[in-house]
Amino acid sequence: MVSPRLLFAAPASGSGKTTIVCGLLRALKNRGKGVRAFKCGPDFIDPLFHETVVGVPSGTLDLFFSDRDQLRRLFCRHAAGAEISLIEGVMGYYDGLGAATDRASSYEVAKALDAPVVLVVDSRGQSLSALAALIGFLRFRPDSRIRGVIFNRMSEGVYGALKPEVEKLGLRSLGYVPRAPEVMVESRHLGLVTPGEIEDLGQKLDVLAALLERTVDVDGLLKLAAEAPALIVPPAPPLPILPRTRIAVARDEAFCFLYRDNLDLLEDCSAALTFFSPLHDRALPEETQGLLLPGGYPELYAAALSANEPMRRSIREAIQGGLPCLAECGGFLYLHRELEDMEGRFHPMAGVLDARAYRTSRLGRFGYITLSAREDTAFLPVGESVRGHEFHYFESEACGDALHAQKPTGNRGWDCGHSRGNLLMGFPHLYYPSNPKLIERFLRACAKEV
CATH class of the missing domain: 3.40.50.300 (P-loop containing nucleotide triphosphate hydrolases)
Structure with a gap:
């Protein structure tokens, strides 16, 4: 090319x-x-x-x-x-x-x-x-x-x-x-x-x-x-043929950290993406079969997110009712019981996780990581891994231990993440193309092919 x-x-x-x-x-x-x-x-x-x-x-x-x-x-x-x-x-x-x-x-x-x-x-x-x-x-x-x-x-x-x-x-x-x-x-x-x-x-x-x-x-x-020479590009490995599923993706001022490649992979696997706003909409889109809560700056909009109680309730009830969900970093913060804002005030959030998320003065865990399952989860079984990264000043009373994060150099690693039924959430930002099988399992769960 x-x-x-x-x-x-x-x-x-x-x-x-x-x-x-x-x-x-x-x-x-x-x-x-x-x-x-x-x-x-x-x-x-x-x-x-x-x-x-x-x-x-x-x-x-x-x-x-x-x-x-x-x-x-x-x-x-x-x-x-x-x-x-x-x-x-x-x-x-x-x-x-x-x-x-x-x-x-x-x-x-x-x-x-x-x-x-x-x-x-x-x-x-x-x-x-x-x-x-x-x-x-x-x-x-x-x-x-x-x-x-x-x-x-x-x-x-x-x-x-x-x-x-x-x-x-x-x-x-x-x-x-x-x-x-x-x-x-x-x-x-x-x-x-x-x-x-x-x-x-x-x-x-x-x-x-x-x-x-x-x-x-x-x-x-x-x-x-x-003057750049033509590139020779090998063909991509085939992707599975999956049922059409409707995935709600949070995207607004508070949730804006989305990898284009992640969305492309979902669409390549037959997902129909519907974008919605936890800030401005009142409920999840109709006929939602799966939910993505990406990272962003929920701490800057904590009061407004909290004030939108119908959306908080809609998301909480959907996840508790079994809706498959991937939540990372800012999306993970939103699922807490309470989130601290930049002025030190705590605000009620979705309440899926009974814990507080709070601000710290420094980066505690950051950089590239390889995530492996410490226990079988709905989308990532023991023996598989997915790549991602962490970068956050906020911390949780309950970071979880369903996954193990390992840095690519040195010996540093830590446990993180929660897996509950069809929910996988934690601080790491995941890069889906590093393990397409994770997304295949997620979409099959959305289509109830599990």
């Missing part, structure tokens, strides 16, 4: 990747280009910004969740028909699963997709030293795949002086971005704020796109992307 593509990486988080990628997506869309966006790693929030700019969901590219062949299939599926795809890296370019490995890094994704890399170098407080950092990244691996550079927070004068030096290295000097605080995105405890919380986001994106058209060689980026 021929698919023009670029991966944007950086020496470290906070270098400006998201801002620059979103600005370029907007600039390309304003030019009338058909663009697609992707994000390396397990992040949910950056893809929400991509989706806001492009108008279609952003894809996840992660070599812990997927092997090389599956990664290529997922990329080609979502990039089909696009004139160019922009891939945003994660953390530092070579940072992988552990402190001293590049496994599952942006670098590994670039190799798997044979993608040219543009390094975004944050140059605040630097001039020639920015070039030293660039040279280090270029030489750290013989096949670095770095083909060009954009300097962030650099003045026009400094860029003009450094550009000839960059070109002596055999790299393309593709522009600079001056300091522009008016288009920067603020952060909170789980990362960036979500797009819906930024006033006049569309106007800010247009301002950013216009700025990049002046200071970045967008035509040069298009030319570099077109």
